[in-house]
Each structure stands twice: as structure tokens, then as C-alpha cells.
Amino acid sequence: MSTPILSARSIIKSFGRRSWFGGAGNARRAVDTIDLDVNEGETLAIVGESGSGKSTLARMLLGLIKPTSGEVAYYGQPMDAFTAPDWATFRKAVQPIFQDPASSLNPRMRVDTTLSNVLLRHRLATRDTLAAEITELLASVGLDAAQFHDRYPHQLSGGQQQRIAIARAMAVRPRLIIADEPLSSLDMSVQAQILDLLISLKSSRNLGLVLISHDLNVVDAISDRVIVMYLGKVVEAGPTRQVLGNPANDYTRSLLAAKLVADPHLARERRLAMDAAVAAASKSGQTPTPDVQGASQ
Amino acid sequence: MSLSPAGPPLLSARDVKVHLRVHRRIVKAVDGVDLDVYPGQCVGIVGESGSGKSTLGRAMTRLLPNVEIAELSGSVRFCGDDVLAMAPETMRALRRHRGLSMVFQDPLSYLNPTLRIDRQLAEALRHLADRRAVQQKSAELLQQVGLDDTARILRLYPHELSGGMRQRVLIAMALAPDPQILVADEPTTALDATVQYQVIQTLRRLNKERNLAMLIITHDLGMVAELCDQVYVMQGGKIVEAADVFTLFDAPQNAYTASLLAAARRLHQTKVLGSAATP
Numbered sequence: 001m002s003t004p005i006l007s008a009r010s011i012i013k014s015f016g017r018r019s020w021f022g023g024a025g026n027a028r029r030a031v032d033t034i035d036l037d038v039n040e041g042e043t044l045a046i047v048g049e050s051g052s053g054k055s056t057l058a059r060m061l062l063g064l065i066k067p068t069s070g071e072v073a074y075y076g077q078p079m080d081a082f083t084a085p086d087w088a089t090f091r092k093a094v095q096p097i098f099q100d101p102a103s104s105l106n107p108r109m110r111v112d113t114t115l116s117n118v119l120l121r122h123r124l125a126t127r128d129t130l131a132a133e134i135t136e137l138l139a140s141v142g143l144d145a146a147q148f149h150d151r152y153p154h155q156l157s158g159g160q161q162q163r164i165a166i167a168r169a170m171a172v173r174p175r176l177i178i179a180d181e182p183l184s185s186l187d188m189s190v191q192a193q194i195l196d197l198l199i200s201l202k203s204s205r206n207l208g209l210v211l212i213s214h215d216l217n218v219v220d221a222i223s224d225r226v227i228v229m230y231l232g233k234v235v236e237a238g239p240t241r242q243v244l245g246n247p248a249n250d251y252t253r254s255l256l257a258a259k260l261v262a263d264p265h266l267a268r269e270r271r272l273a274m275d276a277a278v279a280a281a282s283k284s285g286q287t288p289t290p291d292v293q294g295a296s297q
Numbered sequence: 298m299s300l301s302p303a304g305p306p307l308l309s310a311r312d313v314k315v316h317l318r319v320h321r322r323i324v325k326a327v328d329g330v331d332l333d334v335y336p337g338q339c340v341g342i343v344g345e346s347g348s349g350k351s352t353l354g355r356a357m358t359r360l361l362p363n364v365e366i367a368e369l370s371g372s373v374r375f376c377g378d379d380v381l382a383m384a385p386e387t388m389r390a391l392r393r394h395r396g397l398s399m400v401f402q403d404p405l406s407y408l409n410p411t412l413r414i415d416r417q418l419a420e421a422l423r424h425l426a427d428r429r430a431v432q433q434k435s436a437e438l439l440q441q442v443g444l445d446d447t448a449r450i451l452r453l454y455p456h457e458l459s460g461g462m463r464q465r466v467l468i469a470m471a472l473a474p475d476p477q478i479l480v481a482d483e484p485t486t487a488l489d490a491t492v493q494y495q496v497i498q499t500l501r502r503l504n505k506e507r508n509l510a511m512l513i514i515t516h517d518l519g520m521v522a523e524l525c526d527q528v529y530v531m532q533g534g535k536i537v538e539a540a541d542v543f544t545l546f547d548a549p550q551n552a553y554t555a556s557l558l559a560a561a562r563r564l565h566q567t568k569v570l571g572s573a574a575t576p
Contacts, residue, residue: 049489050460158346187345188516189560196563214490217564258494260519262558262565264542267523271501 003076004037005176005208006061006094011035011070013056030056032232033070038176041206045219045240047255048229054212057229058180061210062096063087092122095169099181101161105153111138111164112149118171133171141167141197159190163197170201176208183218195221216259220244228252305377306333307478307510308357308397313371315349315356323367326352328534330371334478334527337508339501341521341542343557344531353531354482354514356381358399359388375478393424396476402483404463408455414466415451421473438469442499461492465499472503478510479503485520497523518561522546530554 011034014027031053038044038061048054059065060072063079072079074090082090098104105114115134119125125133135145141163153161162182169177182198183191199222202209213219219226219240226243228236228251236249247253261267315327326349334340344350355361357373359380373380375397380388391397401407409417418435425431436447442465444450455463464484471479481500485493501524503509513525521528521542528545530538530553538551549555 049491188518188564189345189557192560192563215564216490221563254491258491260494260497260517260523260565262518262522262546262561264522264546271523 002040004039005075006210007035007037007073007076008057008061008067009035009071009073011057011060011067011072013053013060013065014068029053029232031060031067034229034234036227036234036237038208038210040175040208041202042225043202043209043211043223045211045213045223045226046229047213047216047219047226049214049255051231052229053232054229055180058096058178058210058212062094062178063090092172093175095172095174095177097162097165097169097177097179097182100185101158101165102153104165105161105168107153109152110149111151111153111156114164114168115171118168122172124172137167137171140170140201142193143167157190158186159193162186162190162194166194166197166201170205173205174207176210177202178210178212180212181214182211183213184215191218198222216244216255228255304336306374307336307338307376308334308512309374310353310357311372311374313353313356313373314368315352315361315366316368317352317365318367319365325534327356330531330534330536332357332529332536332539334510334512336477337504337510338527339504339511339513339525341513341515341525341528342531343515343518343521343528345516345557348531349534350514350516350531351482354399354480354512357512358397358480359383360399393474396474396478398471398474398476398479400464400467400471400479400481400484402486404460404467404487405455407467408463410455412454413451414453414455414458418451418466418470418473421470424474434473435469438472439466441472441503442466442469443495444469459492460488461495464488464492464496468496468499468503476509478512480512480514482514483516484513486515486517493520500524518546518557519565530557 011031012029013031014029016027034057036044046054046057056065060067063072074094077086109117112134115137116125116130119130119133134149138145138148143160143163148156148160153164156164179198183194186194195218198209201207209222211219211223223240225238226240227234228243228249230251236243236247236252243252244256247256261270310330310332313327313330314325317324317326328349330353332340332342342350342353352361356369357380361369369381371381375391376395380391383391415432415435418438419431422431422434425434435451439447439450444462444465450458450462450466458466468484484500485496488496497520500511504511513520515521525542528540528542529536530545530551532553538545538549538554540550545554546558549558
């Protein structure tokens with residue numbers, strides 16, 4: 001494969017103050033020595049619970065914060081050596097989508113203003129082509145321009161807001177989107193729609209995607225590779241199918257065991273199996289470990 | 298686990314309407330709902346945001362804000378007594394002694410940030426005679442929700458607890474009056490997957506071991522599948538389908554229910570888990 005779009009080498013981010021004498025002080029490593037590559041057209045999922053450092057990692061990949069040590073590179077070029085034009089290129093090629101669309105859209109801007117600002121700033125449209133571009137963009141995220149172009153964010157539902165945030169990210173024809181929990185603030189049926197939208201966009205545009213999520217169901221549906229984070233470290237990484245199908249790490253296993261299934265029959269089987277395991281364990285005097293493999297048998 | 302309804306329902310709603318006044322318009326948040334919860338049963342109300350499920354839950358526990366209500370009609374009966382018509386003192390007694398408790402979505406906003414957990418639990422245990430009894434019962438309640446390190450947790454402030462611990466502390470507080478029914482509005486939405494699962498298991502255990510009836514309000518059909526016996530699907534203030542959990546998932550009668558299920562299956566699909574999840 002060619003050069004990855006983004007690569008991180010041994011990046012560390014610590015928060016808190018370091019001791020004056022060079023010791024660790026009360027500094028905590030939110031991200032602790034992580035390596036990763038994101039290739040063109042690939043979806044990499046970063047999984048972990050809150051506090052595992054996945055959002056901090058995303059912010060470093062976006063260049064919003066600098067790693068304490070280590071290096072993030074865009075097509076092999078380290079961010080530390082970026083000039084202003086490099087940053088402009090990078091900001092255009094790598095776009096964020098955040099969890100809460102309401103707070104990532106300007107409440108005082110209409111939908112068309114939000115999108116035209118981006119298009120004009122990056123010279124992707126002229127005054128003449130602007131309207132057509134906006135119509136097309138909105139169509140690509142499944143919204144009718146005639147109906148939505150003059151709305152303000154508060155006049156949109158959560159799902160519509162997230163579609164606008166996606167349209168804004170897509171406006172600059174990025175190579176990579178970094179999405180931090182893009183679904184978790186949405187209703188379930190809307191989650192399914194946005195998930196399908198992301199899947200269709202990434203396949204139709206050869207878009208790279210870094211998806212931060214604590215929801216394994218979403219990760220399962222969309223990603224090619226997955227990284228599982230726990231307390232700032234990568235505890236497991238590999239192709240999604242392999243990691244979720246045959247997890248090697250205990251934490252990954254517990255995440256899988258906690259995955260809900262939309263099937264009462266299956267849920268019941270799992271419960272019965274777990275009750276049996278608990279009963280057996282208490283009989284033999286051991287602590288029971290909930291295990292997804294065992295639970296489904 | 299699904300109980301066949303024997304005897305009268307513990308909590309029942311008949312033709313409940315809650316119409317709210319929003320910017321001079323009337324919003325029919327709940328529009329003619331019938332619903333029953335039998336002793337020991339776990340009932341789910343599912344719907345998307347704006348379907349009126351939370352308003353229904355609040356009407357049934359009489360926790361609606363008074364100001365915005367344009368119409369509140371119908372009857373909600375707890376053990377035969379009309380909750381909506383009750384005098385405030387009777388309602389308070391019902392919450393404190395005979396057992397109707399609530400748990401909400403965001404645990405942090407329901408805990409007092411300036412008080413340690415022991416003080417907040419003690420407030421829910423004011424009916425107990427002396428301090429020793431309160432301490433003992435507090436520890437017992439925390440253990441019931443799976444928080445075993447009670448001595449330490451009781452001395453902590455809410456901000457020192459994780460999200461899952463906070464929610465379990467709130468459930469413990471809700472259990473203090475020894476309720477017969479627990480109404481939980483999106484009890485796990487703010488939580489991580491593993492923590493969500495722990496809280497669901499805690500609720501399930503309470504349902505089973507204490508025969509505690511539950512009314513779970515959620516948008517997550519995965520949670521319904523995990524926990525509930527009976528399910529009501531709500532859309533636009535009305536119940537569009539009601540069935541036991543197996544019937545609802547196996548053969549939904551309503552198109553909206555079917556679309557919710559399709560979305561949930563899309564999100565809860567089990568394909569990669571192949572060996573682990575397909576029986």
C-alpha cells in the first residue's frame with residue numbers, strides 16, 4: 001500500500017503538571033505511546049470507554065492539540081514541520097465530525113451560510129455556482145435543499161443537524177474524516193440512517209474514515225480495522241472481523257459481552273447461560289467471569 | 298420470566314392525555330394512552346425523541362412541571378388509587394413508603410454536588426430511627442446495586458464517582474423506600490457500553506430477586522430485548538403497538554414498530570460475532 005494519509009508514531013499526550021525536577025509529577029498520560037496508520041479509503045475504528053483517551057487521540061490526529069511527544073504525519077510529512085500553506089492543505093483534506101451536532105454548528109448561521117462559508121473559503125465555488133453546489137451537497141446527505149437551505153440549526157432535528165455537519169465536512173472533498181462519536185447523540189433509527197450515509201459516502205468517494213466510538217455495533221457495521229484502547233494504551237488492534245470475532249484481550253472480550261442484541265430470544269439465552277455460570281462458579285467457589293463465548297452456548 | 302398478568306395491575310394508565318403549551322401552541326405530548334404494569338413485571342416504553350415517552354413517565358409518577366400543562370386528563374392508578382387526583386401529602390407518602398420510585402437519565406444532575414453520598418442516601422432514609430440503622434441500610438442498598446466497597450463510596454462526593462457508579466447510587470436511593478415499582482427514564486443512555494450492561498444487569502437482578510416491577514423508558518430496543526417482559530411502542534403521543542417482548546420482536550404488527558426494529562437490528566447486528574452470537 002502507498003503512504004498512509006495519516007500516521008502516528010509513539011504519540012504521548014499527558015495532562016497535568018510535571019514536577020519541576022523532571023519527574024512525572026501529577027501528570028497523567030491520556031494517550032500513552034500509540035502508533036497507527038490510516039490508509040486511503042480505509043475505515044479505522046478506535047474503541048474504548050470514556051476516559052480511555054480516544055477523543056484525545058482524535059484531537060491529536062486532527063492537529064487540534066500537539067502530542068507531548070511523538071509525531072503525527074500527513075502523507076509522511078510531520079505536522080511539526082507544517083508551514084501555514086501545509087496547514088491549509090491539511091485542514092481541507094482532513095475533516096472532523098463531532099458528537100453533538102447542535103454545538104458544532106453556528107446557531108446564528110443558516111444552513112446555506114454554513115455551507116457557503118466553507119465553499120467560498122476554500123474556493124470550491126464561485127458566487128454563480130454556489131447555489132448549485134449547496135443543493136448537491138445537501139442532496140448527498142439526503143436533504144432537500146429547497147426545504148432546508150434557509151433553516152437555522154435549532155429548526156432542525158438532531159439527525160438533520162448531523163447531516164448538515166457531515167455535508168459541511170464533505171464540502172471540501174476531504175480525503176479523511178475523523179468522526180468522534182458521530183452517532184451517540186442520536187435516536188436509534190436516525191443512527192441507522194447516519195451510519196448508512198457514512199457507509200455510502202466512504203465507498204462512493206474512496207474516503208478514509210477514523211471512527212471513534214464506544215459502540216461495537218457501529219464499529220462492526222462500518223470499519224475495516226479496529227484499535228481497542230484502554231487507559232491510554234492500545235490493548236488490541238487488527239482487522240475488525242478478527243478482533244471482534246476472536247478477541248484476544250480481556251477488555252475487548254468484556255466490551256463484546258456488554259454488547260446488546262436486539263433479539264429477546266438471544267438475550268434470554270445469554271442471561272440463562274450467565275446465571276448458570278454464576279451458579280456454577282459460586283458452587284466451585286470461584287469468581288465468575290462473564291464471557292461472550294461461553295454465554296452464547 | 299414473562300409473567301402472565303395475575304391479579305390487578307400495580308400501576309395502570311387509562312386514556313391519559315398530557316397536552317403542553319409551547320409558544321402558545323398546544324402540543325399533544327401524550328394523547329390517550331392506556332398502559333398496565335403488573336407486580337413483578339418489567340414493562341418498556343419505546344419511542345424516539347419527541348414521542349412523548351418521557352412525558353408519559355413523568356405523568357405516571359406525577360412529576361410533570363405544572364406551568365406548561367394545557368390539559369391533563371385520564372387516570373393513573375397505583376394499587377387502585379388515582380395518582381393524578383391525589384393530595385400532595387398522599388403522593389409524597391406514596392413515594393416515601395409504599396413504593397413508587399424514579400431514576401432518570403443524567404445521574405449527575407440528580408445528585409447534590411456539595412454532599413457526600415452518605416448524606417444523600419440518609420436523606421432518602423429519613424424514616425429510619427437512628428444513625429446506625431441509616432448507615433447499615435445505606436451500605437446494604439449500595440451492595441444491592443453492586444457497589445461493594447461501601448465504606449469508601451459513602452464518603453465520596455458525586456464528582457468522585459464514575460458515571461456508572463453515580464447511576465447505581467441513584468438506583469440505590471430509589472430503592473430506599475423499598476418500592477414496588479421503579480420507573481426508569483433512559484437509565485443507561487449517558488453510560489459507556491460495559492457500564493450500561495452492568496446497570497442493566499443490576500436492574501434485572503432487582504427485578505428478579507426483589508420482584509420489583511419496572512417501567513423502563515428508552516429508545517434502545519437492545520435494552521428492551523435484554524430487560525423487558527412487555528413492550529409499548531409510542532409514536533406522536535400515542536401507543537401504536539403493545540405486545541409481550543417476544544411477539545413484538547418476532548411479529549411486529551405496526552409499520553412503525555417494524556421500522557424501529559429494522560434500525561435496531563442494523564445497529565445491533567451480530568454478523569461479525571458469527572460463532573459467538575448465532576445459535
